[in-house]
Amino acid sequence: MFLFISLQQFLYIWIALAIVLFPLQLFVSAPYGRHTKTTWGPMLSNQLGWIIMEAWALVTFVIVYLLFFNTNQYALFFGALYIIHYINRSFIFPLRTKTKGKQMPLLIASFALIFNSINAACLAFFLSEVSNYPVGYIFKWNFLLGFFLFFAGAFINIKSDSILINLRKPGETDYKIPQGFLFRYISCPNHFGEIVEWFGFMLMVWNLAGVAFLVWTASNLLPRALHHHKWYQQHFPNYPKERKAVLPFSL
Ligand SMILES: NC(=O)c1ccc[n+]([C@@H]2O[C@H](COP(=O)([O-])OP(=O)(O)OC[C@H]3O[C@@H](n4cnc5c(N)ncnc54)[C@H](OP(=O)(O)O)[C@@H]3O)[C@@H](O)[C@H]2O)c1
Numbered sequence: 001m002f003l004f005i006s007l008q009q010f011l012y013i014w015i016a017l018a019i020v021l022f023p024l025q026l027f028v029s030a031p032y033g034r035h036t037k038t039t040w041g042p043m044l045s046n047q048l049g050w051i052i053m054e055a056w057a058l059v060t061f062v063i064v065y066l067l068f069f070n071t072n073q074y075a076l077f078f079g080a081l082y083i084i085h086y087i088n089r090s091f092i093f094p095l096r097t098k099t100k101g102k103q104m105p106l107l108i109a110s111f112a113l114i115f116n117s118i119n120a121a122c123l124a125f126f127l128s129e130v131s132n133y134p135v136g137y138i139f140k141w142n143f144l145l146g147f148f149l150f151f152a153g154a155f156i157n158i159k160s161d162s163i164l165i166n167l168r169k170p171g172e173t174d175y176k177i178p179q180g181f182l183f184r185y186i187s188c189p190n191h192f193g194e195i196v197e198w199f200g201f202m203l204m205v206w207n208l209a210g211v212a213f214l215v216w217t218a219s220n221l222l223p224r225a226l227h228h229h230k231w232y233q234q235h236f237p238n239y240p241k242e243r244k245a246v247l248p249f250s251l
Contacts, residue, residue: 011122011208018212018219025223032104034175034231040105049109050094057116058086064124074133074143078205081150082123085197093161098168119213126209142203149200156182156193164190177236185248187232188225192246195221222246 005013031037032049044052065079137143159181167176182189198217202210229245245251 008208011212015212015215018216022219029227030108030224032108035227036104040107042106043103044106046099046102046104047094049104051090053109053112053116054086054090056113057120058090060117061120061124064121065128068125068128070128072133074137075127075131078127096165102173115216119216122209123213126207131207142206146200146203150197153193153197153200157190157197160190160193186244186246187229188246191221191225
């Protein structure tokens with residue numbers, strides 16, 4: 001017997017899954033970047049892994065949006081923001097990283113590809129088929145606040161990623177203590193910025209797919225930032241004591 005559920009019900013289950021996986025991720029650090037492990041099966045190049053797992057989300061989003069095409073100007077605007085973010089994440093970010101010779105498990109890239117694609121498909125479907133933003137939506141509080149948070153978060157994320165990437169000279173692959181900007185307060189402003197960005201996006205799009213995207217992002221990035229923070233403290237005896245992991249002055 002088949003069990004038919006609506007997209008809305010699926011999204012509730014999907015959000016619940018992210019919440020269930022959250023405590024697990026506090027104990028097991030996702031094995032890529034500084035936490036990479038060779039015990040997770042076949043490996044592939046770090047840069048290629050990033051491109052594959054993120055570009056697939058971009059392709060999925062565009063295909064689903066075009067299938068249910070919506071000419072509502074707000075839906076188009078939100079779609080454009082998503083596409084711009086993912087062009088950076090799929091191509092510009094990985095090609096800027098200095099990770100020559102580094103690898104990640106194929107399994108991690110595959111998991112990320114699946115979760116990215118499900119989130120992308122749900123968002124695209126909600127924007128193209130379900131949402132119908134009215135004239136004057138631009139003046140709603142959630143649009144205005146979300147717009148501000150989205151761009152502030154994107155700025156923090158991109159600037160922090162750039163500072164991290166520029167810590168290495170060409171050919172280097174080791175780690176240094178990042179300084180300046182929000183690194184004064186937290187170890188992972190790139191993760192903080194990304195969470196703020198998708199919180200803003202959720203406010204703007206105001207639908208369940210936006211909530212799912214934010215919950216999955218936060219449940220991935222909060223544990224990752226905590227693992228990074230602990231890693232810094234273990235590897236650098238002179239690591240700034242007052243610096244928090246991901247939320248300034250608190251966590
Ligand atoms: N939406 C989501 O669910 C999601 C999930 C994951 C990541 N992301 C985003 O993707 C981006 C990358 O994530 P990430 O977790 O891989 O970031 P990360 O660990 O901070 O690494 C970012 C880049 O900087 C390098 N780097 C980091 N710290 C360094 C240091 N102290 N010294 C020298 N180089 C350093 C890394 O090299 P190595 O690779 O060699 O460590 C990598 O190339 C971030 O913007 C993040 O927000 C989003």
